Structure formats: C-alpha cells, structure tokens
Amino acid sequence: MFNASVYRLRRQQLKKILKEGIVIFPGNNESPINDPSHYYPFRQDSNFLYYFGISRPGLTGIIDISGNKEFLIGNDPPPESLIWQGKQPSVHQLAMQCGVKETLPPQEFLMQRNKILSSRKYHWLPVFRCDALKKLTLFTGKKEEEILSHPSEELIRAVVQMRSVKTKEEITAIEQMAKLYHGCLDNIIPYVQAGVSEQFIAGRMEGYLKSMGARHPFQTICSVRGEILHNPFYRNTLRKGDLLLIDGGAESEETHYGCDITRVFPVNGKFSPVQKEIYHIVLAAQQQAINMLRPGILFRDVHMAVCQFIAEGLKEMKLMKGHAADAVHEGAHVLFFPHGTGHMLGLDTHDMSSLGEKHVGYDKKTKRSSHPGLTHLRFARELQPGFVLTVEPGIYFVPEKIKQWKKEKKFTSFINYHALETFFTFGGIRIEDNIVISSSGAINLSQFIPKKTDEIERWMKKRRGAS
Numbered sequence: 001m002f003n004a005s006v007y008r009l010r011r012q013q014l015k016k017i018l019k020e021g022i023v024i025f026p027g028n029n030e031s032p033i034n035d036p037s038h039y040y041p042f043r044q045d046s047n048f049l050y051y052f053g054i055s056r057p058g059l060t061g062i063i064d065i066s067g068n069k070e071f072l073i074g075n076d077p078p079p080e081s082l083i084w085q086g087k088q089p090s091v092h093q094l095a096m097q098c099g100v101k102e103t104l105p106p107q108e109f110l111m112q113r114n115k116i117l118s119s120r121k122y123h124w125l126p127v128f129r130c131d132a133l134k135k136l137t138l139f140t141g142k143k144e145e146e147i148l149s150h151p152s153e154e155l156i157r158a159v160v161q162m163r164s165v166k167t168k169e170e171i172t173a174i175e176q177m178a179k180l181y182h183g184c185l186d187n188i189i190p191y192v193q194a195g196v197s198e199q200f201i202a203g204r205m206e207g208y209l210k211s212m213g214a215r216h217p218f219q220t221i222c223s224v225r226g227e228i229l230h231n232p233f234y235r236n237t238l239r240k241g242d243l244l245l246i247d248g249g250a251e252s253e254e255t256h257y258g259c260d261i262t263r264v265f266p267v268n269g270k271f272s273p274v275q276k277e278i279y280h281i282v283l284a285a286q287q288q289a290i291n292m293l294r295p296g297i298l299f300r301d302v303h304m305a306v307c308q309f310i311a312e313g314l315k316e317m318k319l320m321k322g323h324a325a326d327a328v329h330e331g332a333h334v335l336f337f338p339h340g341t342g343h344m345l346g347l348d349t350h351d352m353s354s355l356g357e358k359h360v361g362y363d364k365k366t367k368r369s370s371h372p373g374l375t376h377l378r379f380a381r382e383l384q385p386g387f388v389l390t391v392e393p394g395i396y397f398v399p400e401k402i403k404q405w406k407k408e409k410k411f412t413s414f415i416n417y418h419a420l421e422t423f424f425t426f427g428g429i430r431i432e433d434n435i436v437i438s439s440s441g442a443i444n445l446s447q448f449i450p451k452k453t454d455e456i457e458r459w460m461k462k463r464r465g466a467s
Helices: 004-018 046-052 081-085 091-097 106-116 130-140 144-149 153-164 168-191 198-211 273-292 299-316 324-330 399-407 417-423 453-466
Strands: 022-026 032-035 060-064 069-073 102-104 221-223 243-248 261-266 388-391 394-396 428-430 433-437 442-444
Touching: 004 046, 004 060, 004 153, 022 046, 022 130, 046 060, 046 153, 060 106, 060 130, 069 091, 069 106, 091 102, 102 106, 106 130, 130 144, 168 198, 168 243, 168 261, 168 388, 168 433, 168 453, 198 221, 198 243, 243 428, 261 428, 261 453, 273 299, 273 388, 273 394, 273 428, 273 433, 273 453, 299 324, 399 417
Parallel strands: 069 102
Antiparallel strands: 022 060, 060 069, 221 243, 243 261, 388 433, 394 428, 433 442
C-alpha cells in the first residue's frame, strides 16, 4: 500500500466533494471454496483499497463527513489464529497504516452508532457481493431492497471523478507491473512451440507472477483461438502455423494496481506473409489511435477512426469492398472488430466497472450509442490528463459468424465472403498497450514490450536460443 498520507488525502477530498453524510465502504470477506475453512485467494474490494488501502478480509471503512470522523470497523484476529496463521496486526495497527484514528468491533459500533455518528444520511456504492450487502444492511439499518436499488449517485460520481485521474504514485505502480509482465512474457517465449499446450504456458505465467510478488488481475487469455475474445479455456495444443494470442497482466500484491497487455506470437517463430498483413493493419490502427490521444478528444472518435482504418486495410486485402466509411457506418466491420478500442485501467482491469459504464465511460455530454460499431464500447467520453486506459484494436475471423452472416446475406456489398473461406483457421490478432493521457498527448506505459513483427521474431529467436 502507499503511505498513510495518500489515503488521508483521498478521504479528505471525498469529504469536500460530498459535503455531508456517512459513507460506508464494505471491504470483502473471505469466499469459501468447498467448506468454511478453505478459501479462494483473497482480493480486497477496489473502492475500499482506494480509500483505506488495507488488504485484509472482514473490514469496513466508515467516513462521517459532518462529524469529521473516520472509523475502521473489524474484529481482531482470534487467539487460535496464532496457531494457523501466526501473529497478525490488530485492527488498530492496520488503521494506523492508512491514517484512521478510530477503530471498533462491529457489534460495539452498532451499539454506539446513534451516539457516535452525526448524520442519518448514508452513502453507499452499487453492491454485487452478498457479504457487502449484509454489511450495508447491518450498518445502515436499511432493507436489502433499498440497498440494492438506491446506491448513492453522489458517491458514485465522486468516486469516478477521483479514481479516473491517476496520480504519479498510481501511474508508477501500473508501469512497474507492465515491466514485471514484460519479464513474464520473456519467461514463457521459449515454450511457444509446436507440441506445447496452452495450459502449460498459462501455468508458467501464473508461477512466474507468483514468484515475483504479483498475481493475475484477471484470468489470462492464452489461446491459439484468438478469435474467441475472452477464451477462458486452455485445451489446445500449439501447432505449426498457429498464432498464440496472450492477453494478460500483472497485479501488485502490495498496491493492487495492475496492467492489461496483449501480444501475439507466431508458433513457428516467424509470421507468415498473410499473418503479417493482418498484423500490420492492427498495429497501424493502434498507432493511429495512440497518436490521436490528447486531452479534450472523445475516445468514441478515436474508436471510430480505428474502425475505418481497419476497414480500409481489409479492403486493400480484398476481404472487404466498397467505401470503407460506408461499411463502418452500416456496421459491416463488426464482423472483424466487434469490441471497443479500450477501457479505463487502474485498481481494476476494467477500472470502476462495478460502478456502471454509464458513469465511467460515459457522461452527460457523451451518451451510449446504438450504432452497430459502438454498442460494445466501454469507454467513449472526453479524455482528461491523468486518465489511464488501454488501446487494443483487433481483427478476428470467427468461422461460425462468417458463415451465419453469409447465409443471412448480410453486408454483401461490403464483405467478400468467398475470400474469407481461407481464413477460417486464422484465429485473431489483438495488440494492447496501457496509455496515460498527459497534458499534451499520450505516454505508452508498456512501450518497451516488443510488438512490431520483426521485433517479436528477434525476441523469439533470442529466447529460444537461450532455452
């Protein structure tokens, strides 16, 4: 975690924005796997982490704005935990780490609630976990239906406002994870060869991150079926001619900030001519997008520019036809590029997504569109200095989708279905980097990870020679 002064300042800023009321941030509890004493790996709630920084289960942070008080609510470890877990810090000791002065066990807080709190106006964020729901009903005295249906819009807007603009400490933490993830990719490249399973490579990645004091911020996508966007399975064995798409990241066990980076590796060690053609379209589209990034520009406009660039590239390859601008306007490009160009990044991979895309990726000036090329755009609004986001265009060939659209005779004036028959085993290519918006443009926090075709081929040759 950061210095206690960082969390004190964040809570002070939140008080200034909200002005009144009681803010409750329920931390996560342990989640049992198959019995009450065996748990999934613990991950603290990101909003609790942002304002309190402590990664221990069973805690709740409470901010009394009008009374200018802050509480960390939780029970100290029971005496028997010494046997099983060793000596653990008390709740008071944890509170000191994040600059909170007052601590109470939950039951004692409930008995004194009316006496120690200055208001009955409560603020809470949207709930997606049962343990958080239980804590909120307990500490507010409100029914579950009200907790679920009436989160504080004021608090949501305040948290999004604060978490959207990253500080120097946050940006450094993300960049450090990008550097660590570079090492993770470097570690597995010798195994990107025919006959090796996706499962083996994914396992090597997980082990490397664990050994470096990090973890996966999400389940790594490691697949020769790159056209399946969030492929959660590792069932395939790599074959000659395959492209291995790895979309993963590293999350610090200390700060909990992470990166989200995608690279594509040719199993042969060299891209085929047609693989290079597709790859270069995606790479050029990504670079065009990064060049456009600056304060004041709508990310939706960046996305639409990427869509047209991809359509133009596919037209040059005779996979699309007609006017590229018309094809994008009609939504024909969605066959090849069905997702958004990027999303916010920080404590969450899809940062603050639990607060709702309408608050994070959109605002009063930028509303979600029903346009075919925009329905899956997570982030569209105007960029500001300090925003950290991904830029990740891609081109995918999904055989089932191509056959379906051909059967339905969709966009026959824009799509050359006959030419696509040779791409049914191609897979997909996505290139993803993590970008911070500066006062005048954009800085690529993962630029040191090779991504040009010749760079990747040299990287693979060097690491395979060292294996």
